[in-house]
Amino acid sequence: MTFRKLLVLLLFTFFMASCSRDPKVQARRYVENGNKFYEKSKFKEASIMYRRALQKDLRFGEAYYRLALADIKLAAYGDAVRSLRRAVELEPDNTDAAVKLSDILMVAISQAGNNGDDLIKEVKQLADRLLQKNPNSYDAHRIEGQLALLQKDAPGAVKQFELATRARPGQADLSLAYFQALLSNHQAPEAEKMGLAVIDRNKNFAPMYDVLYVYYMQTKRVPEAERILQRKIDNNPKQGNYMVGLAAHYLFTKQNDQVDAVMRRLSDEKQFPEGHLLAGDFLYFRARDFERARAQYEAGEQAVPRDKVMYQKRMVELLTTTGRNQDAN
Numbered sequence: 001m002t003f004r005k006l007l008v009l010l011l012f013t014f015f016m017a018s019c020s021r022d023p024k025v026q027a028r029r030y031v032e033n034g035n036k037f038y039e040k041s042k043f044k045e046a047s048i049m050y051r052r053a054l055q056k057d058l059r060f061g062e063a064y065y066r067l068a069l070a071d072i073k074l075a076a077y078g079d080a081v082r083s084l085r086r087a088v089e090l091e092p093d094n095t096d097a098a099v100k101l102s103d104i105l106m107v108a109i110s111q112a113g114n115n116g117d118d119l120i121k122e123v124k125q126l127a128d129r130l131l132q133k134n135p136n137s138y139d140a141h142r143i144e145g146q147l148a149l150l151q152k153d154a155p156g157a158v159k160q161f162e163l164a165t166r167a168r169p170g171q172a173d174l175s176l177a178y179f180q181a182l183l184s185n186h187q188a189p190e191a192e193k194m195g196l197a198v199i200d201r202n203k204n205f206a207p208m209y210d211v212l213y214v215y216y217m218q219t220k221r222v223p224e225a226e227r228i229l230q231r232k233i234d235n236n237p238k239q240g241n242y243m244v245g246l247a248a249h250y251l252f253t254k255q256n257d258q259v260d261a262v263m264r265r266l267s268d269e270k271q272f273p274e275g276h277l278l279a280g281d282f283l284y285f286r287a288r289d290f291e292r293a294r295a296q297y298e299a300g301e302q303a304v305p306r307d308k309v310m311y312q313k314r315m316v317e318l319l320t321t322t323g324r325n326q327d328a329n
Contacts, residue, residue: 023056023057024056024057024060026053026056027053027054027056027057027060027063028053028060030049030050030052030053030056030063031049031050031053031060031062031063031066033049034046034047034048034049034050034053034066034070035066037049038066038069038070038073041073043070043073043074044070044074046066046070047067047070047071047074050063050064050066050067050070051067054067059090060090061086061087061089061090061091061094062087062091064083064084064086064087064090065083065084065087065091065094065096065097067079067083068080068081068083068084068087068097068100069100071083072100072104077104077107080100080104081101081104081105084097084100084101084104085101088101088126092129093133095130095133095137095139098126098129098130099130099139099143101126102123102126102127102139102143103143105119105122105123105126106123106143106146106147106150109123109147109150110150120147120151123143123147124144124147126143127140127143127144127147128140130143136163136166136167137167138164138167138168138171139164141160141161141163141164141167142160142161142164142174144156144160145157145158145159145160145161145164145177145178145181146177148160148181149177149180149181149184152184154181154184154185155185157177157181157184157185158178158181158182158185158187161174161177161178161181165178170201172198172201172202172205172208175194175195175198175208176207176208176211178191178194179191179194179195179208179211182194183215188215188219191215192212192215195208195211195212195215196212199212199231199232199235203235203236204235204236206232206236206242209228209229209231209232212228213225213228213229213245213249216228222253225249226246226249226253229242229245229246229249230246232245233246237271238271238272240266240272240274240275240278241278243262243265243266243272243275243278244262244266244278244279244281244282246262247259247262247263247266247282247286248282248286250262251286251287259287263279263282263283263292263296266278266279267279267296267299269303269304273304275300276296276297276299276300276303276304276311277296277297277300277307277310277311277314279293279296280293280294280296280297280300280311280314281293281314283296284314284318290318290321290322293318294315294318294319297311297314297315297318298311298315301315
């Protein structure tokens, strides 16, 4: 090997060794390893890697952001807030960090009552920052709308939700808050129209059916309430628990014949493998019809042998509740 080649090799080796000792390079590697754990849903291991990255570089904004994502998955929301605040500070262009921080703080504001003024101010600043980057930011208008709704500013909430919907149409999750804002702003027809449009586009979006049902019952529109539950079932025919919701409506409105009809439909083992359990639990816990509940559990035990133990446990509970301790034993 010539002297020149040897010199080049030595310089390259020295350079690589220097890079491996560079704290910023080491921090980047820890983050990369953390990301691999995160992708495999190993959030505790990912969190450890991100924390090690921060031990090497306390101003590494991405490490704070990634650590916050792992903390959210681990339901460590207080830690996530601290990390997100640092990520927003160190990486002003990280809009997702600002959005996630706002969403967590919004939950805290809803629970803080009149003691959330500082949090409200912080969320408002985050939303303003998002709007400065993009005046048509969906998340910024959504956050502003939710904040207005919490502050009982119905007109302001409606305005912001309109802008958010214009920026990103068809967001089912936003529609629930939008529906509430319209009702609070005395725009019930618009709320109903929007709610029905949402389930036309998203037939399996159960929360909107439920919101409409409550609205119809509160406004004493019982036939519409029944129809929205039936529509929910028709659009989701394999969801046996939706049948239970309809049975509960019939029980509340004292339509016992209709309750029986729903129980018979649930007993169709081919369509609803869990139907006997759902029917039995409804009759036991809601209707307090213990004998018919027992019959459902016995039928389920015969129809689904793999769930025999579960049905037997239900039978023991039922017999104990009705004072038949000897049979329960």
